[in-house]
Amino acid sequence: MAQPPTGSQPPTTKNNNNSSELLRRIRTTTQKLFPPERRSFITDTTSASKKRAIISIALRKGLFVFFSVHGVLSTALLALALVRTGRAKHPHSHSVHRPGPQRAAWSRVIQVFLQTFRSASTARLASWLGLYSALWTLTYSFLRKSHHQYAQWNPFIAGWLCGVSFFAQPKADRKEIAPNVLYMLLFALSNAQIAIGYLLYPNSLPSWYVHWVSRVGELNGRYVDLNRRLDRSMMIGSTSNLAQEYHRLINRDSQPRTWLNETRIQTWLNQPLPTHRPGAPCALNHFRHDSCLAFNLHQLFRTILKMAPTYAILHLVPALIFRSKVLLKSPVVFMSSIAKKTVSSALFIGTFVSVVQNCFCLPSQLYERFGIVVRGAPFYGLMGFCTGVSLLWEEPKRRGELGED
Template identity: 25%
Template sequence: MEDDEQLVENARDSGISRTFDLSEQSLKFIRTFLRGFGSGAALYAGFKVVGALTRNPFRKGIPNILTLLRRDYKDLLRFAGFLALYPSVYHLCVDLLKYYRQKQDGWTHSIAGGVASFTVIVENDSRRTFMTFFAIARALGAGLSTLVARETIPAIPFFDIMTFSACGAYIVYSAAVKPSNLSEGYYRSLLKWSRGFTDASLARIYRLPGDRFISCQEAGMHSDTCTKHALKDFFQSLLPFASLYLPIHLTPILVFRRKLLIERPKKTALSLVKNLFYSSAFLSSMVMLAKYTMCVLRNFEGKPPPAAGWIPSVAGVVCGLSLLWERVNRRKELAMFLIPHTLLGIYKMGLKSSPRLVSSSPLIVMLLFAVSMMTLMHAYERQPGSLTPLLGGLLKYFVGTRITVLPHTKHE
């Protein structure tokens, strides 16, 4: 667990207090809690807008955010409450461990991160489960990045694209053949992104038996030829997906890089437009390649439904090539986005096949989240370069500036 740089093994000479001021700690806890709650509520509102657009990027107009928040205010309280409690408990645990152990090492932050993770109990079951697999994916990514940085294992070229394609194979297969493997909301989003595929059309082609081959036109997937539809679909999807990505790219600028926006507005705006185009092209290509590959392979097979399960799996692998549109430093984050959905699907399959796992699943989820957060908080304090920019920025914003200062490294 210790960093090979051995950050401040004994912190008696680095400002560790010999006393524990309860009143001072209480005020610090309350300040951290209130800041986290306000930021969490604002983030929840942003997620609601982005989520509404993600589920249907082809809608007209912006969803009514006030209506969404009034309807889901209890969910807002749970989400904001966790983002308020986690950093508050984390910092309290760090201070307690520093006081009783009289040193500040990797175990301090790992233990504090694990203890604070149990505040996730305030969340609802579905989001707690997804957050757990989100944390697992990021912990695995941080671990691999650390091993590569230490030259323990070699860097594999295009590993992010291979990971994205592997997850894509599972997700496209599940959407076509076994949608119960995916969360209902994510499956509905995939259908809306597809521009033409419906649950009924996918069921007719990939799940229900038939006595003859059914064309794409007959199934109601599209009226043009497969090639013509794919080309039209790519260009018609660019603008709607740009509207989806605008808040995703704009929010980090407004939250984390406001100074750069003021000092270099033209350069920042041009960078935003360029990144917006690449991201829109990536998502349009991903959807187009998945659909077109499924069309081509199914027509090549030419058999009555249900079509073979390998067809959507191959389509998922092929659509992973769309990641080449994105900047290299964003590919890892996008691959990390698919991993939780894949892990969640595998977990749901396990629940179906093992009734014993169902009864113990809440405890398993909590323990997995705790272990993952132990790893991530250790990485945040000791090996920050192993985290993706998005995760590092989120931790810095909600947890605060790193407590540990690396040798020869400026404090963030």
């Protein structure tokens, strides 16, 4: 049997070596272009920067944001326009190879290209974001350089002045965007108060509302109570008292649970002072799921499916009363509108529930993995404020209703 010559390598080994060498070169080149100590290729300002340098950096950042946003949006719009143009071509594709149709096709592509990159809406959006970046850099840098007595308010003042960039949008868009932002802020602020009340001070809310939140979010009242008492340092006693007081939660409500969750719970109970933990482990909340992300996705889809019939009735009954003529004239359009509104409302409440679930998972994971303690009204208020994002699923008319309510 023939032996390979000494010093020769199999083809697979050579390919692996070539791939490793190529990856090493790419990594080295990338590190040279983007060193780890730099966050941007544009130098950031400091309190020691001169006025001319601050203005120059602000202009460069604004131009960079403008061209980046304009390029990304224009490229995406151009791709969509080319796809539509390709679909609208004559079905006989062989005719494209003739000089006349080929010239017409190229002229059509150039026309689409020019229309896309000359779009006024794209330019206005890019100008808005670019102007915001430039104004933020300019304002915040000069405020930081002034060393005034209200230095802690520098980000607030800079952000307030950056609102001037909103005038880059047309008047019609400003009228549409501004109320939605106001409604979202009102909704987020009210939810921040509700989150603090539900998770820490349930007596401050109506009892029916507390039960409704628990039912929609499928939250175990005993688990929420345990988390509340641990968060507020109200648990006094030994491990036996804890196990006896929450016997149903630990031994019945959270069964059957996975091996990993069982390990997490027993590790907590076997500690010398388990009642000193700043919150209940999230393993008691999602005892059938090891992953918090998998559980949140499961709850999202479960909430959507559970609340869809309720929202379908809420949207269907008024439409049948006030838009019966549309149903008789075009039933498909009528039902598709109801289905769209139902899905939007279900996504709204599903996103809301997912954010609330993270009020338990996020502090628990941070404490168990890194020893970071996150607790109290500021954290729950922040999470409640984040639920305002869920309002984006709803239609603009519904946003106003929910924000004012």
